[in-house]
Amino acid sequence: MAGSGKAHLRPEGETVLRVEDLNVEFPVGHNRTVYAVSGISFDIAAGETLGLVGESGCGKSTTGRAILQLPRPTSGSVKLKQTDLMALDGEAMRATRTDLQMIFQDPISSLNPRRMIGEIVAEPLAVWGPFDEDEQWKIVANMLDAVGIDPGVARYKRPHEFSGGQCQRISIARALVMEPELIICDEPVSALDVSVQAQILNMLEDLKAQYGLTLVFIAHDLAVVKNISDRVAVMYLGKMCEVSESDELYANPAHPYTSLLLGSIPVPDPTADLDDTVMAEGELPSPLAPPSGCRFRTRCPLADEICERVEPQMRRVNDDHYVACHHPLVDADPATEVSLTN
Amino acid sequence: MTVVGSDTERLTRADNAEPLLVVKDLKTHFKIDAGIVKAVDGVSFELERGKTLGIVGESGSGKTVLSRSVMRLNIASNVINTGSIRYDGVELIDKSSKQMQKLWGVEMAMVFQDPMTSLNPVVRVGRQLTEHLRYHLGVGKAESRANAIELLRSVKIPEPESRIDNYPHEMSGGMRQRVCIAIALACGPKMLFADEPTTALDVTVQHQILNLLATQQQDRFMTMIMVTHDLGVVAGRTDEIAVMYAGKVVEKAPTPSLFADMRHPYTQALLWSIPKVSQPKHTRLSAIAGRPPDLINPPSGCSFSPRCPYAQDKCREEEPPLVAASTPGHEFACWYPVGSPENQEAYDRNLAAGVAVTLAAEGRITATEELTSDIIAADLINDVIDISNDEVGN
Incomplete structure (x- = not known):
């Protein structure tokens, strides 16, 4: 978008999480500000997986953390079911965070090396109950079993005795013991080998089916995101470019940036044509001084004068495909602010 | 310059x-x-x-x-x-x-x-x-x-x-x-x-x-x-x-023939475990169970045998040498190479014996992993039959 707009949002009753006009800015001294996330809106329905993709520095992790109010966004609204998280004070937010859990990128450093697996996974329960240790262990053992770790073997071991893939399974178990409404997975498989990555992705799908999980899946690997997501949102420099059902997005990318990303994926097939036509040059502009209008215009082959002047708004391509671009690659409805009061 | x-x-x-x-x-x-x-x-x-x-x-x-x-x-x-x-x-x-x-x-x-x-x-x-x-x-x-x-x-x-x-x-x-x-x-x-x-x-x-x-x-x-x-x-x-697997070259080939005609089960498993954008969403991935072996005490025989769905007793006892395939320059080290009738037999035997085909490394076997291994094995065999012609073969 690189633009704003809310045409892609669904009616409020159908969604678990609804984020509107989210802004996250970080002051960096000398009166300068990093505009990490600027006016993005999205929603997630129950049992859905939303994939967030984009290059590093596009604000996808910041968006994930802003949902958890870590740190609090500069402005906007984040609604979990009926609760506006932005309005909650510290203590109320702390209690609400039990419904939101996070899985981090580096599985080994996200587990305390000096504690035993049994304690690590039971910690959320030790804070929020049940407080009876036998009861806690019952829940923990169940959960470890569900993620493919033998509870009896693992209970008194420490993280260094496990491989990266196993540690990621353990962090997933820890996220699941609170039975959260929403789990934010921030690059959960980027640090893993391809073979282990496939194990974890399959397991997340199984757990999703078993527990009805709702996930935000942040990753830079487009193939991974497609595999796991129901819907995919493409981000660029703090803005949202395109939101779509995933098969549709990969088949008919409407935003030039999505098309650039897809064209850059290395395909494990020697007969595939190496696409040298994708823009070979160009890098992400600085989020300290993002370009005016459409933020992608500096790298976009279709950019013209209107892209510089006017920020594109979300436009409907079809029922589950929206794009914020003045010159979409497929036909889209004219940009209009759609009223959301249905 | x-x-x-x-x-x-x-x-x-x-x-x-x-x-x-x-x-x-x-x-x-x-x-x-x-x-x-x-x-x-x-x-x-x-x-x-x-x-x-x-x-x-x-x-x-x-x-x-x-x-x-x-x-x-x-x-x-x-x-x-x-x-x-x-x-x-x-x-x-x-x-x-x-x-x-x-x-x-x-x-x-x-x-x-x-x-x-x-x-x-x-x-x-x-x-x-x-x-x-x-x-x-x-x-x-x-x-x-x-x-x-x-x-x-x-x-x-x-x-x-x-x-x-x-x-x-x-x-x-x-x-x-x-x-x-x-x-x-x-x-x-x-x-x-x-x-x-x-x-x-x-x-x-x-x-x-x-x-x-x-x-x-x-x-x-x-x-x-x-x-x-x-x-x-x-x-x-x-x-x-x-x-490479466990410090050894298990298959070596000119790039086109490796992708068109891969013979080693590890190469195949590696390719299949990658999610691809051409597949529809929620496609089940063929994960490789277990993890790479300990290089201090590598398993006897073929080092991939503990994770291989086609492994037989011979694989666990005798290390396969690198042998030439039909294409010049293509070599692989496997007793039951992918695409051969022996490979099919080995797989059928494993399936019939009801063993969790892809055993995890020692001490790592869990109920869930055995379960997924069976699924993987089933996926693999289906893929061998269905996909090898249209996907790998083009």
């Missing part, structure tokens, strides 16, 4: 019959307290001038150690290097670091994985670029600066005249990797090692860097070894691929 030899000189040398690099039975073992880590255990290959070899494998398969051993970068008291590395007719295995210094940069150079840490943070990139130009080729200060600007331009860094005075932290990751490539190219090496050159980079930047490496290789008639865990990266950009 004036630094490198003239094209005619290079072409006449290229007529030599011997391949540029001939590695025979190379072993790199590390002595540590717990025992001897057999990181590279008997690898042989040849590499013709101007060709690109891709080395593929999971972490811990020995691919990085192999490339460093060939360059003789891991010379230390606890490292045992045996075998033979003939580079341009010269034996390298008994060379000391001091002797190797004359070859590094000039004859062979390496681009490392992490551009964030492989540059010195407190030295301007210009000086880092020209350091070995001045050391090896005795180029003067002013001339080397002009050379450095030329090099930065050749790796497509915008405004090289001002960028040359930047510190690494003033550049983005992709730009730093370009600088690393420029450093590697500075003295005009004949042989370039790229060790996961794009793993730390974004997908769009990865595309740019891979294109850059390919054009530079062509322009300079370099021989290249590209180490990566990503079959996608090597598929379109190498002439030959060696798949």
Whole structure:
């Protein structure tokens, strides 16, 4: 978008999480500000997986953390079911965070090396109950079993005795013991080998089916995101470019940036044509001084004068495909602010 | 570039019959307290001038150690290097670091994985670029600066005249990797090692860097070894691929025939475990159960047998040698190669015996993993029957 707009949002009753006009800015001294996330809106329905993709520095992790109010966004609204998280004070937010859990990128450093697996996974329960240790262990053992770790073997071991893939399974178990409404997975498989990555992705799908999980899946690997997501949102420099059902997005990318990303994926097939036509040059502009209008215009082959002047708004391509671009690659409805009061 | 030899000189040398690099039975073992880590255990290959070899494998398969051993970068008291590395007719295995210094940069150079840490943070990139130009080729200060600007331009860094005075932290990751490539190219090496050159980079930047490496290789008639865990990266950009597992090459073939006719179960499993954008969402991935083996006490027989859905008693007892496949240059080490009737029989036998086909490494077997193994096994066999023709075969 690189633009704003809310045409892609669904009616409020159908969604678990609804984020509107989210802004996250970080002051960096000398009166300068990093505009990490600027006016993005999205929603997630129950049992859905939303994939967030984009290059590093596009604000996808910041968006994930802003949902958890870590740190609090500069402005906007984040609604979990009926609760506006932005309005909650510290203590109320702390209690609400039990419904939101996070899985981090580096599985080994996200587990305390000096504690035993049994304690690590039971910690959320030790804070929020049940407080009876036998009861806690019952829940923990169940959960470890569900993620493919033998509870009896693992209970008194420490993280260094496990491989990266196993540690990621353990962090997933820890996220699941609170039975959260929403789990934010921030690059959960980027640090893993391809073979282990496939194990974890399959397991997340199984757990999703078993527990009805709702996930935000942040990753830079487009193939991974497609595999796991129901819907995919493409981000660029703090803005949202395109939101779509995933098969549709990969088949008919409407935003030039999505098309650039897809064209850059290395395909494990020697007969595939190496696409040298994708823009070979160009890098992400600085989020300290993002370009005016459409933020992608500096790298976009279709950019013209209107892209510089006017920020594109979300436009409907079809029922589950929206794009914020003045010159979409497929036909889209004219940009209009759609009223959301249905 | 004036630094490198003239094209005619290079072409006449290229007529030599011997391949540029001939590695025979190379072993790199590390002595540590717990025992001897057999990181590279008997690898042989040849590499013709101007060709690109891709080395593929999971972490811990020995691919990085192999490339460093060939360059003789891991010379230390606890490292045992045996075998033979003939580079341009010269034996390298008994060379000391001091002797190797004359070859590094000039004859062979390496681009490392992490551009964030492989540059010195407190030295301007210009000086880092020209350091070995001045050391090896005795180029003067002013001339080397002009050379450095030329090099930065050749790796497509915008405004090289001002960028040359930047510190690494003033550049983005992709730009730093370009600088690393420029450093590697500075003295005009004949042989370039790229060790996961794009793993730390974004997908769009990865595309740019891979294109850059390919054009530079062509322009300079370099021989290249590209180490990566990503079959996608090597598929379109190498002439030959060696798949490594547990310190050994398990399959080696010209790139087209590897993808068209893969024979080793590990190569197949590696390819199938990658999610592909061509598949619909929520496609079940064929994960490889378990994890790479312990290199101190590798499993007896074939080292992939504990994770292999086709493994038989023979696999667990006897190590398969590298044998030639029907295509010239294609070799694999497997008793029950993919696509053969024996492979099918072995699989049927495993399925009939009801064993959890893909056993995890010792002590890791859990109920869930056995369960998923069965699913994987079922997936694999379906894939063998259904997909091998249309997907792998095209």
